[in-house]
Amino acid sequence: MASNGLTYDGCNFFRQRLVLSTLSGKRVKIRNIRSKEDDPGLRDFEASFIRLLDKVTNGSTIEINQTGTVLFYRPGLLYGGCIEHDCSLQRSVGYYLEALLMLAPFMKTPLKATLRGVTNDPTDPTVDMLKFTALPVMKKFGIDGEGLDLKVLKRGMAPGGGGEVLFTCPVRRIIRPVQLTEPGKIKRIRGVAYSVRVSPQMANRIVESARGVLNQFIPDIYIHTDHMKGVHSGKSPGFGVTLVAETLEGVFLSAEMASTPQGQGDPVLPEDLGRNCAKLLLEEIHRGGCVDSSNQSLALLLMTLGQQDVSKLLLGPLSPYTVEFLRHVRDFFQIMFKMDVRKPLEDERKGGEKVLMTCVGVGYSNLNKTLK
Structure with missing residues (x-):
């Protein structure tokens, strides 16, 4: 240092x-x-x-x-306002959105960001996953209202891109502390199967194979098919699926898979993709917690920046990315989390071991909003 x-x-x-x-x-x-x-x-x-x-x-x-x-x-x-940005095609729009989700609530004026590039690829979280899982996490911390939205205007697959996304977010002066310790039982599964510049049947085949796995566990399943055409379909062919399990306590756990980018690696069948994504979702449900593994760092940041009160959050096993994020939070904000590992009893059938994260927020106040 x-x-x-x-x-x-x-x-x-x-x-x-x-x-x-x-x-x-x-x-x-x-x-x-x-x-x-x-x-x-x-x-x-x-x-x-x-x-x-x-x-x-x-x-x-x-x-x-x-x-x-x-x-x-x-x-x-942090200023915000209306911005437009052409993202590098080396990474998807999700790479940039993950950072904007962390910054947007603390800007001076509400953010309205139009991002262009690759919306769906196998590497980064897709726009669909962030819409289904990250926005509900933000709402639990008091970042809600009409201004919070994420829309796919054009879908662009890797490597060519051509997609367009609109992200809007209101500003908040303070973040409220949370007590999220009960994930609850799964009540339904939702999702979207998308295809661009290929046969619309691809999305239907994904849905059928995913349902073949998930119907063994729960009847309430609806996977929407999204086939964008013409100028809304980007520059490269491809398909994929995002699945989300919602619990009785309003927790969203997700998994997703996208087809191999054109010209890169072996092609994948839609049936295999749907089946494998359904299995990934079951694995994410087993990991459990009140926030899925892709949004652990977002939730921990909002806990850190909350009011000077105790926040508690039950998570599944911490990802390596989250572990490093906690080290950086200690460096920048001098905040240390108390970590209490909880192993479930065999007869409970509540999945793998969990970690209860506890901290006292730094009482971060959005000075950008109060400055005129």
Whole structure:
């Protein structure tokens, strides 16, 4: 830790460091970015992410050395407003949206962001998954109202992209603490099977195979088929599915799969994709918790920034990404979580072991909203 900010080595967890730097107001220096590789420095998608941060803040200073291996970032004030951004095709729109979800509630004016690029790929969380799972998490912390929405205007598969997404989010001065310790039992399963520039039957075949697995456990299943045509179908063919299980306590657990991008790797059959995604959903239900594994870091950040009161959240096993996020939260906000591992009794049939996360929020107040 440097006296004038924080210093990190390497390109891992790039977004975490810049997002937490922006929220905490602490400067950050990232050095040795792929310095030992044949092609050193920032990648195109990382440079695109920096440009997006520059658009939603006012007064940020970003310095990159000639080789792109050292980045110095001094955050400005989060401003928001209406922005448009063409995302790098190396990563999907979900890569950028995950960061915007963390930043948007703390801006000066409500955010209205139009992002263009790849909406669905096998690597990053898709727009559909974030809409079904991340937005309900934000609502539990008091970030709700008419202004919170995520719409797919055009669907773009990898590698060509051509998709377009509209994300709107209201601002909040404070985040309320939560007590989320009971996930509840699964009451229904919903989802969307999508296809672009291929036969509409692909989506129907996915639905049939997914239902073949899930109908053994629960009758209330509805998977919507979405086949976009013409200008709304992007530049590359593909298909995929996002499945979401909803509990009696309003918890959403999700899984998703997308077809192999055109020209990359072996093609996948829609039947296999639907079946495998259904099994992934069952695995996510077994992991359990009050937030699914893809949104653990978002929920933990909102707990950290909540009012100076105790927040509790029951999670399934922590992902490696979440573990590193907790280390960064300690660096930027000096917040440590109490972790209580809970092993379920055999006769309870409540899935795998859980972790009860407890912390006292820093009492973060949205100064950007109060400044005129």
